[in-house]
Amino acid sequence: MKRLRTLLTGALGLALATAGFLMAPPQQEAAASDNGLSVRPAMGWSSWSFVRRWPTEAKMKAQADALVSSGLKDHGYVYINLDDFYQKCDSNGFVVDQYGRWAVDEAKFPSGIKALADYIHSKGLKFGFYVTPGIAKNAVTRNTPIEGTSYRAKDIADTSRQEKNYNCKNMYYIDYSKPGSQEFVNSWARQFASWGVDYLKIDGVGSHDIPDVRAWDKALRASGRPINYALSNNLAIADAPTWRQLANSWRTQGDVECYCGSGPNGSGFPLTTWDKVTSRFTSAANWQQYAGPGGWNDLDSLEIGNGDQVGLTADQRRSHMTLWAMAASPLLLGTDLTALTATDKAMLTNDRLIAVNQDGVAAKRIVNSSPKQVWSKREAGGDYIVALFNTGTSGNQTVSVNWSQVGFSGAAAVTDLWSGQSGGTVNGSYSVTLRPGETRLIRATPQSGTTVRYEAENASYIAGSTVDTDHGGFSGTGFVNTPNAAGAYVEWTVESATARDAALTIRYANGTTAGRPMDVSVNGTVVSAGRAFNGTGAWTTWADSSLTVPLKAGANTVRVTATTANGAPNLDCIDRG
Structure with a gap:
């Protein structure tokens, strides 16, 4: 039975609902970060898969050079991202600078990070960097000042809890209720911006780190530089709306790397396995609704470039790229760009595949x-x-x-x-x-x-609506169950190649004996007022209501709005002839 819901209480609430002020965005367009970045999924290369724990300035420059000389840059691959293990450690964890921020290992990066970023920028590329939540133990032990404030590390550290960290460890939680905590993250973000960072991956993130994710989002916005903001890894889907609101991408699973190579810590080839790739099919399906311009489901590195030795056959590598493209995942290569095979280069530079990834739609x-x-x-x-x-x-x-x-x-x-x-x-x-x-x-x-179908679950709908699956016979992945109130609505964007009168069929179910009339409007004009959507006998019995509507060339807005307190029927889809 259609569940009863309270839309809003009081006359003001009903007036706002009827006026349409409480629209829930389409599921694939869930409230996105408004930082203006990553309108399309990021493309480039990351150091973790191949370089792993041994990044150096020379290796990073070599990969940047190869990204350009191979022609990958010309096809949209522009990020060169330095992952973990660039830092300097001692027996107490990360060595820190005078303001408690991680110190870079000068033996690995003798020219410093800014010089590396400058080199990458000189190639027409963008530079990515890496951090994890928290504050280093050495900063707390030394009680380093927080840049630009009178606060110190001990003022903001929660030493009763240690954050996840994969390298030097010894990272304490930050207590964001304490003054100076946001300022500490701000100082770190300003440092990264001054170095020329264009992309920041914050790793080891769990739901308990939402305060850190918020703090970094705020800090990056205030840094004075546009920085693409990525979260990692294996984030909870229950918090997907939060990840999407705050970040530009988020890792939906653990690492795609198999750690089954012959080198230290499983480094070297193979980089991955077919099981690691196929495990992404289900997560891509589960997370699909949260992807859209400004925020993307990250399936992890694309392990294409070095032929069969990465651990996948040519067929499997094409399937690997196809899934990443269909899911609109970032395309961040993990392979050795200095040793691209001809077969894999052809895959990676197939502009038809890249266009599928960059169309801004998750399948x-x-x-x-x-x-x-x-x-x-x-x-x-x-x-x-x-x-x-x-x-x-x-x-x-x-x-x-x-x-x-x-x-x-x-x-x-x-x-x-x-x-x-x-x-x-x-x-x-x-x-x-x-x-x-x-x-x-x-x-x-x-x-x-041909007839084109537009599913209700992909439409926009009033707040309080849900996409349900408890009554069979629907098409697509579900149907929209709106609140029982006047003003409840569902709205589709319907395309037409030309201006014309088109047949429109609304598929619905009404398991009650009471009618649930709706106004049908096109581009803001009601074309059928109080249209009847009478009982269908059961919630599993779907019926069609057909009419002819005027469409303009291009995108058209088609809305159905309940006119009585009974609300709308369950809505499955509309078909446009």
């Missing part, structure tokens, strides 16, 4: 029948991108999908995005036989006369 999983998976997303121009996978390690698999599952009906012109070859016009459904670990990535362009 949904629409078929999950192990080892067969299908993912799809609709781009702003109206095309659909569809990825079909065989995630198994043995045996060919025939993977199929109906266009109605993708979001339209009729015929589509198909292009294979890995090869660039046309697949002709395909009617009704698409099918392909795939080798173990192989993928097929296609662009499907609906042809004239």
